[in-house]
Amino acid sequence: MKKKILSAILASTVVLGAIGLTGCGNKEAAQPAEKKKIVVGATPEPHAQILEKVKPILEKKGYTLEIKVFDDYVIPNTAVEQGELDANFFQHIPYLEQFNKEKGTHLASVAKVHLEPMGVYSDKIKNLKDLKDGATIAVPNDSTNGSRALRLLEKEGIAKFKEGELITKLDITENPKNIKIEELEAAQLPRTLKDVDAAVINTNYALPAGLNPTKDALAIEAKDSPYANIIAVKEDNKDKEYIKALVEAINTPEIKKFIEENYKGAIIPSF
Structure with missing residues (x-):
């Protein structure tokens, strides 16, 4: 009886070993093809x-x-x-x-x-250097686009702001021309050009107003924005x-x- 049990165990071991080897072979054969x-x-x-x-x-x-x-x-x-x-x-x-x-x-x-x-546009000046003391610049009033607008003004040397991803007009640290920042709904900015000295406008609102950022903007965001x-x-x-x-x-x-x-x-x- 013991011999029969031992023989059965050995047979099972051989079968399981064969299954294991076959499984390994299948895994190698089932390597995924390069994704196309x-x-x-x-x-x-x-x-x-x-x-x-x-x-x-x-x-x-x-x-x-x-x-x-x-x-x-x-x-x-x-x-x-x-x-x-x-x-x-x-x-x-x-x-x-x-x-x-x-x-x-x-x-x-x-x-x-x-x-x-995003670009800076104006109906009153042809160059940002012509901004007068106390001039008003309109920017978007939402946090992301407002910050983008202010950083563009900073890049052009109009004012400086504290460090940080999100900034507002309250974060001005240097303002040599005493520029006034007016925060308005982004979609309204093209219509404000007659009332302000300049405005920083998103392209999707500039285009319907007939403004092309590469032709009409006095300043524009750089490619590395x-x-x-x-x-x-x-x-x-x-x-x-x-x-x-x-x-x-x-x-x-x-x-x-x-x-x-x-x-x-x-x-x-x-x-």
Whole structure:
């Protein structure tokens, strides 16, 4: 009886060992093929439009680009975090960093693509050096765009402000011309040009008013602005080959030319 039990145990061991070896062999045979389909979430305009021009460039590299369009700023980020999207294209770095902080996500920027520039406009002067003592400049009253506007004025030497991501007119540290800052609803700023000496206006409000940032602005945000729109991915994937291919494709001369010719200064390349 003992011999029969021992024989059964030995037989079971041999079978299990064979299964284990077969399992190992299958794992090696089941290594995933290199990823050739890239799924990117984007808002409609101009992001999805730009990505459509990226498609044929990626095809030449052996990749298929699928674009999923969103009208929301939260879902594209959570979808990247959860692996439902490989990347997204709609936001700038300050928004991304704040989102990571608030939501506990692990997203990273891998490429700057374009800037929707904020510019300084005036109906009364042709050069910011002509601003008189006590002149009034209107800026957006929301925290992000207001801070952008004030930093642009600082860059032009009009006034200085304390350090920090978000600032207001109360944070002025130097004001040699005693400039008055008027904080107004961003959409109203083009209509205030007749009443103020200058206004800092977002491009999406400047264009409908017949203002082109590259032609009419007395000063404009630089290409290295932190508010450039970016390609965002999950941190763990930023060095993957398919992400590198996406970055290379969207930062090509062809895409730069498309942005410059199609949007005519409404947005400008950031690469």
